[in-house]
Amino acid sequence: MLSADKNRQLTEVGPGTPMGEVMRRHWHPVAAVDALAREPIQPVRLLGEDWVLFRDRSGAYGLVERQCAHRRADLAHGYVEDQGIRCHYHGWQFAPDGRCIAQPYEDTVDPARRLRAKASLKAGRVRALAGVLWAYVGPLPAPELPDWEPFHWPNGFVQIVFAEVPCNWLQAQENSIDPVHFEWMHANWGRRLAGRDGPPAPKHLQLAFEEFEHGFIYKRISEDTDANNPLWTVGRVCLWPHGFFLGDHFEWRVPVDDTTTLSVLWSYIRVPNESEPFVQTEIPSWTAPTRRPDGRWITSHVINQDIVAWVGQGAIADRTRETLGASDRGIAMIRRQYANDIEAVAAGRDPKGVMREPAANHAVPLPSDHRDFFRDGLPREQYLRHPKWQLLLQQFVFHAGQPDHVKRACEAALGVPQLDPAVVDL
Numbered sequence: 001m002l003s004a005d006k007n008r009q010l011t012e013v014g015p016g017t018p019m020g021e022v023m024r025r026h027w028h029p030v031a032a033v034d035a036l037a038r039e040p041i042q043p044v045r046l047l048g049e050d051w052v053l054f055r056d057r058s059g060a061y062g063l064v065e066r067q068c069a070h071r072r073a074d075l076a077h078g079y080v081e082d083q084g085i086r087c088h089y090h091g092w093q094f095a096p097d098g099r100c101i102a103q104p105y106e107d108t109v110d111p112a113r114r115l116r117a118k119a120s121l122k123a124g125r126v127r128a129l130a131g132v133l134w135a136y137v138g139p140l141p142a143p144e145l146p147d148w149e150p151f152h153w154p155n156g157f158v159q160i161v162f163a164e165v166p167c168n169w170l171q172a173q174e175n176s177i178d179p180v181h182f183e184w185m186h187a188n189w190g191r192r193l194a195g196r197d198g199p200p201a202p203k204h205l206q207l208a209f210e211e212f213e214h215g216f217i218y219k220r221i222s223e224d225t226d227a228n229n230p231l232w233t234v235g236r237v238c239l240w241p242h243g244f245f246l247g248d249h250f251e252w253r254v255p256v257d258d259t260t261t262l263s264v265l266w267s268y269i270r271v272p273n274e275s276e277p278f279v280q281t282e283i284p285s286w287t288a289p290t291r292r293p294d295g296r297w298i299t300s301h302v303i304n305q306d307i308v309a310w311v312g313q314g315a316i317a318d319r320t321r322e323t324l325g326a327s328d329r330g331i332a333m334i335r336r337q338y339a340n341d342i343e344a345v346a347a348g349r350d351p352k353g354v355m356r357e358p359a360a361n362h363a364v365p366l367p368s369d370h371r372d373f374f375r376d377g378l379p380r381e382q383y384l385r386h387p388k389w390q391l392l393l394q395q396f397v398f399h400a401g402q403p404d405h406v407k408r409a410c411e412a413a414l415g416v417p418q419l420d421p422a423v424v425d426l
């Protein structure tokens with residue numbers, strides 16, 4: 001349970017808020033490379049501020065405040081030039097770093113161009129990595145953009161899925177250190193959703209939570225596993241400050257504003273040996289629906305189920321009225337760490353998870369129990385019989401609504417027809 005003040009402090013992310021200042025020390029996945037290649041301008045809301053993200057005709061990315069410095073037109077309606085973006089209203093042009101580089105009428109009547117210097121836009125930094133466009137809007141110098149090992153795994157079909165979630169980021173991130181929900185929400189509730197009864201999922205018997213350099217790790221033993229199982233020896237990663245790494249895929253919960261989160265999935269599916277070598281020329285991205293046409297929430301896929309839980313906790317979960325138990329020790333640990341991060345930033349130090357050393361930032365390893373499989377793969381027949389991997393090989397279990405062209409590209413890469421599960425049974 002938290003006080004109302006503490007709850008506000010950990011959840012609010014606007015400019016000048018304590019947690020907002022922490023989040024402004026990190027890079028955030030906000031868009032995808034393929035989307036900007038198709039449509040070079042995309043509005044982005046991040047940490048309670050509005051930006052416009054663009055890829056100019058030279059291929060340079062920019063992130064500038066969304067309203068034009070002239071008379072505040074919306075630069076999301078602008079158009080890109082060889083350098084930067086031009087406002088559609090009176091043609092002022094801004095470089096990717098926010099400098100005003102053209103004011104057509106003013107330039108004509110004042111060859112000294114004195115007004116340009118007064119018309120800069122606030123600009124963030126943008127980097128492309130692993131098909132994702134990452135934004136940094138904090139103080140300079142920007143830290144390293146983490147380059148995780150899975151971004152370098154070969155022979156995989158990668159896709160990026162976005163979903164806008166109408167609730168605060170922290171309750172979504174608390175789900176990254178919540179082992180027991182797999183048993184209840186995904187397994188037991190998932191079965192009921194599928195219209196099945198039958199025996200409940202194996203019960204959790206033991207949990208452990210540990211801190212490490214890049215976040216926290218949770219470990220679990222259930223009735224069907226023991227202390228030799230990778231779920232105990234390796235565990236899963238609550239990646240700092242707003243990610244989740246499950247050994248094969250990443251999820252991030254990006255704070256858009258206090259009551260909106262951008263859920264970002266980076267999914268890697270190993271191709272069978274028969275499909276090697278597979279080199280992906282473009283990583284597809286798509287935006288997943290969260291509701292049915294009748295307004296009801298989609299509950300058929302894993303992250304859809306997570307989203308229903310997060311949204312159900314309220315726009316900002318009321319942590320003054322919760323009852324934490326032994327299953328929530330990890331939740332308490334990460335809240336303490338966010339509070340420490342707030343103190344660190346207030347004292348002028350970096351918060352947890354900020355990397356400053358370029359030499360240490362290449363294919364940074366994370367705990368994963370599946371490295372051999374990702375490196376060596378499996379022959380198709382064996383893969384199709386594997387208790388865990390056959391599920392991912394044959395169907396996209398994470399989000400409902402995978403577009404046909406992504407499904408076809410996945411089938412072509414894997415050489416396996418993709419099923420369309422009504423309800424995932426984990």
Ligand code: FES
Binds near residue numbers: 070073087088089
């Ligand atoms: S408002 Fe953008 S150029 Fe005038």
Ligand SMILES: [Fe+2]
Binds near residue numbers: 175
């Ligand atoms: Fe989940």
